Amino acid sequence: MATPKNLDLSLAKKSAGGVYYVELLPPAQTPAINQMHSWTVKLATAEGAPVRGAKFLVDGGMPQHGHGLPTQPRVTREIEAGSYALDGMKFSMTGWWEMKLSIDGPQGADKVTFNTVVNNPSGR
Numbered sequence: 533m534a535t536p537k538n539l540d541l542s543l544a545k546k547s548a549g550g551v552y553y554v555e556l557l558p559p560a561q562t563p564a565i566n567q568m569h570s571w572t573v574k575l576a577t578a579e580g581a582p583v584r585g586a587k588f589l590v591d592g593g594m595p596q597h598g599h600g601l602p603t604q605p606r607v608t609r610e611i612e613a614g615s616y617a618l619d620g621m622k623f624s625m626t627g628w629w630e631m632k633l634s635i636d637g638p639q640g641a642d643k644v645t646f647n648t649v650v651n652n653p654s655g656r
């Protein structure tokens with residue numbers, strides 16, 4: 533199934549309710565299919581100040597396939613102020629994936645959804 537053409541692939545955006553500004557940093561090296569890897573989540577207020585002490589729930593999946601993530605990734609720790617490690621990510625196939633974060637922080641609860649398209653590294 534072809535990936536939608538108008539997909540927003542931005543990895544930095546405001547959360548759905550506008551409470552936070554969230555940035556996802558992918559791993560430095562593109563992981564292979566089925567390889568466990570980590571992302572970094574940067575959480576800031578809408579004005580750009582780093583947000584400490586937030587809790588996250590991670591969800592996601594492939595909307596075109598109707599399945600979720602093959603693992604249960606978690607935000608495991610705050611690396612530095614407003615910068616958090618998202619561990620246990622794995623993409624089990626190529627295509628369009630959603631990564632959804634539920635954020636519970638000092639400014640309140642909000643959600644954000646990111647899109648990413650996973651290509652076959654050997655096909656580049």
Ligand SMILES: [Cu+2]
Binds near residue numbers: 597599625627
């Ligand atoms: Cu799939």
